[in-house]
Amino acid sequence: MDETDTELVHSVRRGDRRAAGRLLQRYLRACRAVALAVTGVEADADDVCQEAFVVAVERIDDCRDPAKFGKWLLQIVRNRARNLVRSNVGRRLVPLVDTAPAPGPSPAARVERLELRERLLGALAGIPEQHREVILLHDLEGWKHREIGDRLGLPEGTVRSHLHHARRRLRQILEDGGATE
Amino acid sequence: MSDLERMDFSALDPGRDPERWSRLMDATRLRVEAALADRAGATGALDILGAWYRPILAAAAAVALMFGAADAAIAGRGAALEGTSHARRLAALSDNSLGRGFRPSGAALMVALGSRSVP
Numbered sequence: 190m191d192e193t194d195t196e197l198v199h200s201v202r203r204g205d206r207r208a209a210g211r212l213l214q215r216y217l218r219a220c221r222a223v224a225l226a227v228t229g230v231e232a233d234a235d236d237v238c239q240e241a242f243v244v245a246v247e248r249i250d251d252c253r254d255p256a257k258f259g260k261w262l263l264q265i266v267r268n269r270a271r272n273l274v275r276s277n278v279g280r281r282l283v284p285l286v287d288t289a290p291a292p293g294p295s296p297a298a299r300v301e302r303l304e305l306r307e308r309l310l311g312a313l314a315g316i317p318e319q320h321r322e323v324i325l326l327h328d329l330e331g332w333k334h335r336e337i338g339d340r341l342g343l344p345e346g347t348v349r350s351h352l353h354h355a356r357r358r359l360r361q362i363l364e365d366g367g368a369t370e
Numbered sequence: 371m372s373d374l375e376r377m378d379f380s381a382l383d384p385g386r387d388p389e390r391w392s393r394l395m396d397a398t399r400l401r402v403e404a405a406l407a408d409r410a411g412a413t414g415a416l417d418i419l420g421a422w423y424r425p426i427l428a429a430a431a432a433v434a435l436m437f438g439a440a441d442a443a444i445a446g447r448g449a450a451l452e453g454t455s456h457a458r459r460l461a462a463l464s465d466n467s468l469g470r471g472f473r474p475s476g477a478a479l480m481v482a483l484g485s486r487s488v489p
Contacts (some may be wrong), residue, residue, distance in 0.1 A: 204410045209402050239398045246405040305381040327381040
């Protein structure tokens with residue numbers, strides 16, 4: 190049976206590396222989804238996740254409710270991602286697009302995938318940050334409405350509403366050729 | 371397409387590039403373990419301080435006791451010297467009174483005994 194967040198947090202406080210590894214496996218993808226929702230850049234999202242996890246371990250004693258470790262961690266991710274975006278304002282020439290190509294079966298497929306990523310990231314930039322978090326955690330990470338509500342501190346109804354509006358707006362943007370408002 | 375249908379974000383799935391994802395996991399794990407080691411080090415330093423606290427306090431108490439004893443000894447010696455000078459003054463007063471044939475007054479006795487305020 191999987192250990193609860195509470196058990197893992199207490200183990201990490203005692204210096205248990207294995208418990209820290211379990212939390213990493215449990216939350217790294219979600220952290221990346223939230224970081225990507227804020228930064229819009231995959232490489233930045235990766236950096237933010239790494240930093241946020243290290244900060245979380247360093248400050249694990251500050252996690253007042255270990256049962257809500259996920260919510261606490263995602264808040265750290267969000268804050269660091271926002272700081273990064275603020276520090277990048279004026280420096281980034283091509284926002285919201287990660288140009289590093291992912292390996293694919295052929296150069297053509299890689300170009301196609303890169304274009305799709307650019308379109309998706311461009312479309313995501315056209316909806317509110319919280320909607321981006323909700324839709325990425327639900328449609329990319331497969332979290333349930335209740336899980337998202339717990340971890341983002343939102344009522345389940347609000348999660349459903351954000352998801353509905355996010356999907357509608359994203360489809361609209363993508364149908365219009367990726368133009369953001 | 372319905373808004374109830376899941377959107378396809380597979381192009382943004384970090385799992386699409388397992389090598390990159392694995393590098394991110396490994397790098398993060400290494401940094402997390404380093405942070406845990408630092409935490410353990412910091413806790414260890416506190417433990418060492420905690421372990422030393424009582425002996426240091428005991429040593430400080432012993433030193434304070436020694437100084438206190440020395441101080442008390444010096445103060446005692448001073449008291450003895452003072453007592454000697456009182457005795458000497460009393461002896462001089464009685465010698466005078468016997469030699470000159472008068473009884474010392476109360477005030478003279480008080481002065482000989484070291485009282486600063488003479489009633």
